[in-house]
């Protein structure tokens with residue numbers, strides 16, 4: 001695969017993961033970075049030895065850049081995505097693809113007309129543990145999956161993120177912010193969602209920032225911060241998704257799937273690795289070997305000291321390879337748009353107290369072949 005020049009718009013907290021990932025990759029070169037705050041772009045450019053474009057517009061005018069990653073805040077995603085497509089470049093956006101399903105559909109139409117690709121986070125479903133789970137399900141080790149639970153509970157984001165405002169307005173909340181990891185992984189394991197029911201609420205209408213540099217400032221919460229949803233999949237499985245930023249402590253596992261022949265415990269889909277366990281027909285839990293799958297080694301320490309595998313950017317790498325190989329990419333616009341419709345349907349189902357049928361569907365993304373690392377995508 002030929003190395004490909006990319007640009008990054010949005011130089012905040014998550015840009016570090018992408019810049020580190022790009023620096024590790026033999027196939028991606030960051031040509032330049034940009035931000036509406038030029039000082040933020042200049043700081044990341046200096047830290048990672050790349051160049052800073054004078055503005056997002058200047059970056060988009062660079063003919064050497066063919067894919068642009070959008071790492072701005074959710075409410076800015078749609079406009080920045082549209083500008084990338086209008087510049088004739090492929091777009092890869094952080095989640096959610098846009099702040100609304102309608103904006104995502106419009107983006108897919110614009111991209112189809114412009115002949116460019118749309119891709120987006122999360123790409124954690126391509127990680128070793130989630131691909132090993134996929135393989136075990138496809139091999140029938142737990143039989144037809146009929147039920148399960150996905151759970152993401154914490155007490156919010158205002159204690160660590162320097163600018164947590166976007167988490168508590170439209171485009172944020174645990175459903176749109178963390179839901180994509182769980183729903184995307186469920187879709188790669190089980191296929192598309194058919195309909196959704198939910199209850200939702202705002203647990204704490206006002207939040208006090210405790211992170212620096214804005215400790216003490218108060219935020220008004222404008223988006224639901226707790227949701228309990230039933231996701232009814234086209235394959236017949238029903239999964240309970242509980243997502244909340246109102247919970248202080250809990251002992252629930254991130255992800256359990258129950259099949260007619262066994263059960264599976266899948267690690268947190270916010271990361272690429274972690275322990276995967278299966279019990280077949282009531283037998284003891286047995287760890288599944290994930291080491292044959294790429295992207296399993298821990299390479300990042302979290303704030304709480306946990307070591308995790310974080311290979312954010314491989315979704316873009318797969319998209320770059322897919323362009324050169326003329327094949328579909330895995331973290332596709334169709335997948336991220338279906339996920340966004342599911343997440344928006346949770347809000348609608350909660351507000352209107354009814355089942356919501358989905359209007360979109362998608363293919364399960366192709367399984368990632370076993371292999372050593374990112375060269376699994378190379379032609």
Ligand SMILES: NC(=O)c1ccc[n+]([C@@H]2O[C@H](COP(=O)([O-])OP(=O)(O)OC[C@H]3O[C@@H](n4cnc5c(N)ncnc54)[C@H](O)[C@@H]3O)[C@@H](O)[C@H]2O)c1
Pocket residue numbers: 009010011012013014015034035036037040056071072073074076080094095096163177
């Ligand atoms: N922080 C995380 O741990 C994390 C993890 C995974 C995904 N994400 C996602 O990544 C995205 C960014 O999150 P973050 O935490 O880095 O946010 P952030 O607030 O730290 O950074 C966002 C950056 O985008 C810039 N920006 C905003 N609007 C812009 C525009 N219209 N044009 C150009 N630049 C613009 C801001 O100046 C800022 O530098 C969000 O969609 C978030 O959901 C964040």
